[in-house]
Structures are given as C-alpha cells and as structure tokens.
Amino acid sequence: MNMNTVEHRRSGLMTQANGRRTETTQVRLLRIQAETLIRCRELQARAASPLIFALSTALKLLCIDVPNELNHDELVVVADSQKTRRRIAGVRCVYWSYPTRLVHLEGITCVAPDTTWLMYARRSRLESLVLLGDAFMRRDSDQRWMTLRDFRDSCHATHEQIRKAKRRMPAGTVNSRRAMVLMRENTDSVRESELRLMLLSYGLPMPQVNPHVDIRNDTGQANVGGRRRFFLDLAYSECKVAVEYDGKQHASNWEEDVRRRTLLEDAGWMCVNVTWNDMRSDVERRALAVSVASRLERRSGRKHAVTGPIPLRRLASRLLRIDKEADDSMTEKADAHG
Structure with a gap:
C-alpha cells in the first residue's frame, strides 16, 4: 500500500497543544x-x-x-x-x-x-x-x-x-x-521570585513568601480538625491580600484552583492571580502593581503609591541601610544595659 504524507494546515487547538506537554x-x-x-x-x-x-x-x-x-x-x-x-x-x-x-x-x-x-x-x-x-x-x-x-x-x-x-x-x-x-527562602519557582522583585521595584512592601493559611472546609475534604492548609505564593497577611503566579501546571488543576480560591475568598482573602502576560512588558507590570496596591489600600486604609520601576541595586542599598541601622540600634541597647 502506497501512503503519501500530506502536510495539512493545523487547527487552532493543535497549534496551541504543540509544545505544551509539561513536566x-x-x-x-x-x-x-x-x-x-x-x-x-x-x-x-x-x-x-x-x-x-x-x-x-x-x-x-x-x-x-x-x-x-x-x-x-x-x-x-x-x-x-x-x-x-x-x-x-x-x-x-x-x-x-x-x-x-x-x-x-x-x-x-x-x-x-x-x-x-x-x-x-x-x-x-x-x-x-x-x-x-x-x-x-x-x-x-x-x-x-x-x-x-x-x-x-x-x-x-x-x-x-x-x-x-x-x-x-x-x-x-x-x-x-x-x-x-x-533573597528569600521557601520559593517554589523562578517566576515567583521574579514576581516578588517586580512588586518591590514598583514601590510595594516586601511580601511574605509562601506563608500557609489554614481555612475551615465544610466539604468533607479536610485535614485534621476540619481545616485545609494552603500555601500562598506571596502574601500581605495583615491585609489578607494574596498574589499568586499561575503557570502552565495550573491548567490541569483548574477545578481544584477554583475551589481553592473560593475557600480563600470566603475566609476574607483578596486574591490577585498573575500570568506570564502580566509580566511581559513595563505597561503590564505597572498595571499589575497598581492592582495589588489598590487592594492593599482598600484593606489597610493607607495609600500605597506605585513608583518606579526602581532599580534593584537602589532597593538593595536601602534594605542594607535599614539592616545596619537596626543592628546599630541593638548594639546601643545592649551597651546601655551593660
């Protein structure tokens, strides 16, 4: 049997599926x-x-x-x-x-x-x-x-x-x-780290990295004590604002992610979900920073101005100066107490 291979135009779904087998x-x-x-x-x-x-x-x-x-x-x-x-x-x-x-x-x-x-x-x-x-x-x-x-x-x-x-x-x-x-401990991916540095560069406070949140769950799918534990990529816990990066791995967990977000919002959390598109240009990054800042303002009542982007070198120098001032203060207190 003679079989000829013909190159057909691919459908949109086939084009999207190409290269999307994730590990x-x-x-x-x-x-x-x-x-x-x-x-x-x-x-x-x-x-x-x-x-x-x-x-x-x-x-x-x-x-x-x-x-x-x-x-x-x-x-x-x-x-x-x-x-x-x-x-x-x-x-x-x-x-x-x-x-x-x-x-x-x-x-x-x-x-x-x-x-x-x-x-x-x-x-x-x-x-x-x-x-x-x-x-x-x-x-x-x-x-x-x-x-x-x-x-x-x-x-x-x-x-x-x-x-x-x-x-x-x-x-x-x-x-x-x-x-x-x-640098921070307990990150899950390079993208999460990039997101944290981006928020800092636009003048937002340093978020917590992967803090856990225990939430009451009435569906029967619960940990010990009827509560579920979630880890948030980045969070401002005092304001209950979470910022989470949605990578390709989330496509196969869509239903669980929706349920997770519902439970978090029922517990009073405001969630900002971020994709690669939100990080690809200065315009998108600034818009994302404004979105996070507006949620922090609503929760805290304090103004969070979006500036920059500030060079990381300047941010690091500022943090080093704060650390040095804190160390000097502790040394002075120790000396005062003899």
Whole structure:
C-alpha cells in the first residue's frame, strides 16, 4: 500500500497543544541532571586528569533550577590558576583561585552551590543572582540545599578566609551583599521570585513568601480538625491580600484552583492571580502593581503609591541601610544595659 504524507494546515487547538506537554519541576531537573551527567562523564573519560565542573554545569548536576540568563548549554570547568586552565574544544574553562567547596557525584566532581553563587557574583546581573540564590532555598525539601542563614554564614566564612590570607576580595563581593538582602527562602519557582522583585521595584512592601493559611472546609475534604492548609505564593497577611503566579501546571488543576480560591475568598482573602502576560512588558507590570496596591489600600486604609520601576541595586542599598541601622540600634541597647 502506497501512503503519501500530506502536510495539512493545523487547527487552532493543535497549534496551541504543540509544545505544551509539561513536566513537573522535579522531573525536569532530574532529566537535565541525567543528560548533563552523561556529557560530563564522556568529557572526563577523554581528559588526562580530573575535571571540576562549574557554573551552569554544576547547577544542572546538582538539580538546581537555573535562571534563564545563566542557563548555557556548553560544559564549564574551573581551574585554580592560569597554568592549569584547560583548552578543550567546546568546553569553557573559568579561573577561580579563591576557597572552593566541592560536591562529588557518581564519579564526577563539581563546585558546591554556595561557591558557584560567589563565582556568578563577579559577572551576573543583580536580579539573576537573587533568582539563583532563591533556587538554593526552595520550599520543596527535595530541591532545598540550605537555609538563608546557612547561606549567609557560608559566604561570610569564605570572605573571612580571603581576608585572613590578606588577598584582595573577588569582584562581585558588593553585588553579593546586595543580592543576599533581597533573597528569600521557601520559593517554589523562578517566576515567583521574579514576581516578588517586580512588586518591590514598583514601590510595594516586601511580601511574605509562601506563608500557609489554614481555612475551615465544610466539604468533607479536610485535614485534621476540619481545616485545609494552603500555601500562598506571596502574601500581605495583615491585609489578607494574596498574589499568586499561575503557570502552565495550573491548567490541569483548574477545578481544584477554583475551589481553592473560593475557600480563600470566603475566609476574607483578596486574591490577585498573575500570568506570564502580566509580566511581559513595563505597561503590564505597572498595571499589575497598581492592582495589588489598590487592594492593599482598600484593606489597610493607607495609600500605597506605585513608583518606579526602581532599580534593584537602589532597593538593595536601602534594605542594607535599614539592616545596619537596626543592628546599630541593638548594639546601643545592649551597651546601655551593660
């Protein structure tokens, strides 16, 4: 039987369905790790001496959600001196001579997350550095590497080692301090982190990240005590205003999402649902910030002016100054009490 393949014009639904087969974040990260591990093993087998994989390659090996700006397909290795830099076709070799923590993974060695972050601080935009730091501290325990306190302590210890060795601090040290004051624990995705930074840039207060809310549920689908627990992406709990990012994964959970929102609104919460379209241009982002600000004003009775967008660098400097003033105040009180 002779069969001819004819290219037909696709219907609208078929066009929309193309490429919309979504993976869970965990499955995607494990797939990327497996693919990267194969490539690293093949490269290591060709190399005459052990390699240490770095930057985006290390992040993929460690199942860390890489922000788009930092996500490169090339393999990256690190050398601790100019003499040991490798010249391997298709491989980028970077130089890092400062203290380095390593992770060993199935015969492959790569740079640990906190050192990788410090390496990126030399060359990355402040926003990308915050997004990457957030990814180390996910709410999902399977993706979580450390707490914010652990992260800050580790970076501080590295900087102290450099000072004691009387070496010049690496480029990006100031940038890393700015990023740490903007980073938050318990995020679920890069998009959530981008949303939080966007709200801040338009002058809104810092929201809580993934706080839980226990709500009475009379449908019988309840946790212990007849209550259901929900985690809100971002929230201003004192005003009961929630801001939630709706990604592709929500398409298959539409009925549950509708029920969830109904329960939250019955409990007095005002919900702002955000999609990618709300984030794609300055006009849409400002409109979203105005929408959130208007809800905060209605609930609190206080004016929330939408300004900016304010550069993240200026926001971080302001937060660092507030932190320093708080520390100085605590020191003065401690001194006063002897």
